[in-house]
Amino acid sequence: MKYSLSLAACLTASSVFADPLTVYAPDYFGSEWGPGPAIEAAFEETCGCDIEYVTGDLLPRLLLEGERTNADVAIGFNSDVTKKARESGLFVPHGVDTSALTLPLDWSDDTFLPFNWSYTAFVYDNTKIDTPPTSFSELVNSDQDWKIAIQDPRTSISGLALILWGKQVFGDNAETEWAKLAPKVTTVTKGWSEAYGLFTDGEVDMVLSYTTSPAYHIIAEEDETKSAALFDEGHYFMVELAAKLKTTDQPELADQFMAFIMDEKFQSLIATSNWSYPAALPKDQWPTEFSDLNYPDKAIFLNEDEAAELRDEAIAEWRTAFSQ
Amino acid sequence: MAHRILAITTWPGLIVAGLVTFFSLGTLLSVGLRADGFSALDPFDWAAVRFTVVQAFWSAALSIAFAIPVARALARRKFWGRKALITLLGAPFILPVIVAILGLTAVFGRGGIFSQVLIWAGLEPISIYGFHGVLLAHVFFNLPLATRLLLQGWAAIPAEQFRLGETLNFSSHDSFYHIEWPMLRGLISGIFAIIFLICTTSFAVALTFGGGPKATTVELAIYQAFKFDFDIGKAALLASIQFVICGVAAVLSLWLHLPQAIMAGHDRVVQRFNISRVDIRMLDFLWITLATLFLLLPLSAIVIQGSQSFFLLPETVWLAAGRSLVTALGSAVLAIVFSLALALAALKFRWLEGVGMLSVAASPLVMGTGLFICVFPFIDPANVALLITALVNAVMSLPFVLRAIGPAVRATEARFGPLSDSLGLVGWARLRLVVLPRIRAPLGFSAGLAAALSMGDLGVVTLFARPDGATLPLQIYRLMGAYRMDQAAAAALLLLLLSLGLFYIFDRGGRANA
Numbered sequence: 001m002k003y004s005l006s007l008a009a010c011l012t013a014s015s016v017f018a019d020p021l022t023v024y025a026p027d028y029f030g031s032e033w034g035p036g037p038a039i040e041a042a043f044e045e046t047c048g049c050d051i052e053y054v055t056g057d058l059l060p061r062l063l064l065e066g067e068r069t070n071a072d073v074a075i076g077f078n079s080d081v082t083k084k085a086r087e088s089g090l091f092v093p094h095g096v097d098t099s100a101l102t103l104p105l106d107w108s109d110d111t112f113l114p115f116n117w118s119y120t121a122f123v124y125d126n127t128k129i130d131t132p133p134t135s136f137s138e139l140v141n142s143d144q145d146w147k148i149a150i151q152d153p154r155t156s157i158s159g160l161a162l163i164l165w166g167k168q169v170f171g172d173n174a175e176t177e178w179a180k181l182a183p184k185v186t187t188v189t190k191g192w193s194e195a196y197g198l199f200t201d202g203e204v205d206m207v208l209s210y211t212t213s214p215a216y217h218i219i220a221e222e223d224e225t226k227s228a229a230l231f232d233e234g235h236y237f238m239v240e241l242a243a244k245l246k247t248t249d250q251p252e253l254a255d256q257f258m259a260f261i262m263d264e265k266f267q268s269l270i271a272t273s274n275w276s277y278p279a280a281l282p283k284d285q286w287p288t289e290f291s292d293l294n295y296p297d298k299a300i301f302l303n304e305d306e307a308a309e310l311r312d313e314a315i316a317e318w319r320t321a322f323s324q
Numbered sequence: 325m326a327h328r329i330l331a332i333t334t335w336p337g338l339i340v341a342g343l344v345t346f347f348s349l350g351t352l353l354s355v356g357l358r359a360d361g362f363s364a365l366d367p368f369d370w371a372a373v374r375f376t377v378v379q380a381f382w383s384a385a386l387s388i389a390f391a392i393p394v395a396r397a398l399a400r401r402k403f404w405g406r407k408a409l410i411t412l413l414g415a416p417f418i419l420p421v422i423v424a425i426l427g428l429t430a431v432f433g434r435g436g437i438f439s440q441v442l443i444w445a446g447l448e449p450i451s452i453y454g455f456h457g458v459l460l461a462h463v464f465f466n467l468p469l470a471t472r473l474l475l476q477g478w479a480a481i482p483a484e485q486f487r488l489g490e491t492l493n494f495s496s497h498d499s500f501y502h503i504e505w506p507m508l509r510g511l512i513s514g515i516f517a518i519i520f521l522i523c524t525t526s527f528a529v530a531l532t533f534g535g536g537p538k539a540t541t542v543e544l545a546i547y548q549a550f551k552f553d554f555d556i557g558k559a560a561l562l563a564s565i566q567f568v569i570c571g572v573a574a575v576l577s578l579w580l581h582l583p584q585a586i587m588a589g590h591d592r593v594v595q596r597f598n599i600s601r602v603d604i605r606m607l608d609f610l611w612i613t614l615a616t617l618f619l620l621l622p623l624s625a626i627v628i629q630g631s632q633s634f635f636l637l638p639e640t641v642w643l644a645a646g647r648s649l650v651t652a653l654g655s656a657v658l659a660i661v662f663s664l665a666l667a668l669a670a671l672k673f674r675w676l677e678g679v680g681m682l683s684v685a686a687s688p689l690v691m692g693t694g695l696f697i698c699v700f701p702f703i704d705p706a707n708v709a710l711l712i713t714a715l716v717n718a719v720m721s722l723p724f725v726l727r728a729i730g731p732a733v734r735a736t737e738a739r740f741g742p743l744s745d746s747l748g749l750v751g752w753a754r755l756r757l758v759v760l761p762r763i764r765a766p767l768g769f770s771a772g773l774a775a776a777l778s779m780g781d782l783g784v785v786t787l788f789a790r791p792d793g794a795t796l797p798l799q800i801y802r803l804m805g806a807y808r809m810d811q812a813a814a815a816a817l818l819l820l821l822l823s824l825g826l827f828y829i830f831d832r833g834g835r836a837n838a
Contacts, residue, residue, distance in 0.1 A: 027798075027802065028806065031794070032791075033802060033803065033805075033806035034805075053790075055790070055791045056786055056788075057786070057787070060550060060693075061696075061787070063554055064358070064693070064697060065700060068701065084554055152531060154544065154548040155548055189532050190527065190528040190532070194422060194532060197422070197804060197809055201435075202435050217807075275807065318537075319537045322536045322538070
């Protein structure tokens with residue numbers, strides 16, 4: 001038994017490659033319905049190597065493991081939490097040329113490399129709502145009886161984006177404006193999935209999601225009834241990032257993977273597997289369903305320092321307003 | 325008395341107690357040791373503590389208040405499909421949270437059946453979101469548990485007592501006060517405690533049906549501290565507060581607990597004649613119907629939503645279902661072994677039952693993290709994912725399983741212990757010949773409950789599993805996260821069928837001759 005086991009181990013070890021590139025990623029990323037598998041296949045074709053995803057809570061896990069981690073590369077950070085990641089000292093500069101980035105704003109970060117992005121938006125059923133709000137303040141002040149589901153900023157990254165978005169739009173009035181929005185908010189959920197489920201079940205008319213959400217329904221379900229409401233004030237820019245671990249035992253392979261993120265092969269997989277905008281692909285190369293979507297003119301963004309500084313105050317204001 | 329207790333082997337129970345203590349308190353300690361410091365709690369955190377206690381109290385009180393008439397009606401009525409109904413009524417307790425949320429909104433939500441009926445009748449539709457929504461959801465989850473545990477209490481009343489009542493011309497009312505109430509009094513404080521404890525760790529359900537941040541529980545604050553603020557110290561501190569709340573509740577329940585008189589009978593079939601009055605029959609019918617509608621309508625919604633894409637489910641979902649089944653069976657076996665060992669040892673050391681209850685107060689998140697911290701330096705966590713999941717699930721189900729098995733073991737030993745001693749029946753033979761046959765029903769119920777709870781648990785697997793090592797609940801979350809709500813609904817239906825199936829097989833196995 002022992003013999004056959006070790007034999008099997010030898011066989012698998014030799015038929016694959018010495019040491020795989022270990023990529024830590026959020027659960028959605030590595031699942032068969034996320035972008036992970038296709039990216040893995042594309043990269044393995046070019047590098048003649050083997051990728052192994054380890055999925056779960058990305059940053060908490062890395063912080064727990066510290067320098068003992070097996071990760072070579074970590075992909076899937078959100079810009080609103082990178083400050084904590086950077087302060088951990090676990091990551092090193094990626095060394096990738098970022099001139100090919102096609103983000104709606106300038107990006108110069110030598111450690112965290114963007115691979116996809118999206119705008120938060122309120123998505124609605126266009127068969128039920130004829131005149132969607134055209135601005136954040138219209139959403140808040142309208143006397144329409146909209147029923148909305150949002151995510152909790154304390155437990156969900158999109159919920160946090162909403163609060164920072166509102167804080168940028170309303171500034172010092174944020175608490176008053178949230179109090180006006182509160183009656184329209186049917187419920188607040190732990191994560192995006194619960195809220196979006198309530199929306200597709202028809203329990204709410206509008207849900208906090210992304211401008212790219214309608215593309216999923218159009219492409220995968222040929223359903224054109226979902227639209228994103230565009231706001232004059234602009235939309236909050238959410239970007240997902242990758243970084244190379246300081247403690248990697250595969251530095252060359254890790255570099256190769258980081259560079260591959262900017263590659264057209266990687267970027268062209270993003271739209272229809274992650275339902276978001278590619279970070280380094282001109283708009284005319286997006287799937288038409290994506291480029292045809294309404295597209296916000298203005299990006300609202302807080303860098304990690306601003307986000308970290310405003311976060312607690314913004315959450316407290318929201319919480320006070322929604323607790324009345 | 326003393327010599328009888330000596331005949332019981334206690335070391336397996338003590339080992340299990342050690343394991344449970346490690347999983348509950350040891351993991352908390354290992355998380356606490358990893359913290360860089362303990363930040364202070366803010367007023368919001370204290371509001372969360374208050375909300376947690378208040379909602380858990382009312383959830384437990386209401387669940388029991390409704391469970392008493394329902395269990396009483398079920399206990400004294402015989403009708404076609406009764407056994408199947410009792411099994412089905414248990415389903416909400418084992419549903420994964422996200423599935424239950426969507427099922428409940430389909431019935432009680434803004435566009436749900438209930439509101440539609442009200443609108444049709446010319447009334448205002450109701451809103452489920454608010455404090456009452458939290459209670460409604462928690463009663464939905466826990467009414468089945470309370471009902472099942474009370475039903476066992478009814479089943480334990482010897483037929484002779486009711487016969488005696490008949491000869492004394494007892495009315496239904498008299499039976500309640502002289503026969504049934506003493507039984508209830510013995511059970512209620514324990515059931516109240518267990519439901520209170522379950523509700524203290526509620527989080528996604530409380531938030532969703534609470535409608536906003538007013539419905540913040542301690543568990544949410546733990547989640548936030550751990551996953552968002554990466555403030556391990558605060559997570560550990562909050563988890564300790566949760567333990568204190570649960571500890572106080574458990575001590576109160578023990579303090580209020582009234583020892584039950586030993587009720588010995590000859591296992592005759594219960595025959596009752598004072599319940600045939602029309603009004604009493606109508607009342608029983610009403611309670612059974614209401615409970616059935618309340619518990620089964622949301623399940624029906626899940627079945628309807630899930631059946632559309634059921635046969636389009638990808639292979640990987642079935643594979644995940646297979647992994648979940650194996651884990652669930654392992655968890656059931658472990659739970660039974662653990663609880664038997666504890667229940668037997670608790671005959672000698674009563675406090676061991678308290679240890680068995682510990683895990684209900686543990687935050688699943690802290691338990692998972694603590695285990696991760698302990699395991700990670702030695703082995704790749706992914707290699708032990710399913711083993712750890714089965715172990716954790718077994719320990720997590722112990723409080724419920726012990727509730728069912730503990731009293732049965734005690735009652736059996738009280739009745740047959742002296743006889744067994746005089747026959748020199750000890751050890752394994754005594755367990756096999758005397759104890760096990762007499763606790764078959766609670767044993768089957770417990771194994772079914774442990775298996776089903778394990779099936780539906782998302783718990784620690786998220787911290788440990790590989791992308792291709794997912795369990796069924798994890799696949800449901802992944803499908804939802806990838807917009808595939810239809811397939812998620814279908815996978816949820818599969819989960820519901822498997823959980824119920826497992827529960828039914830074990831439970832029926834235990835009640836085969838009953």
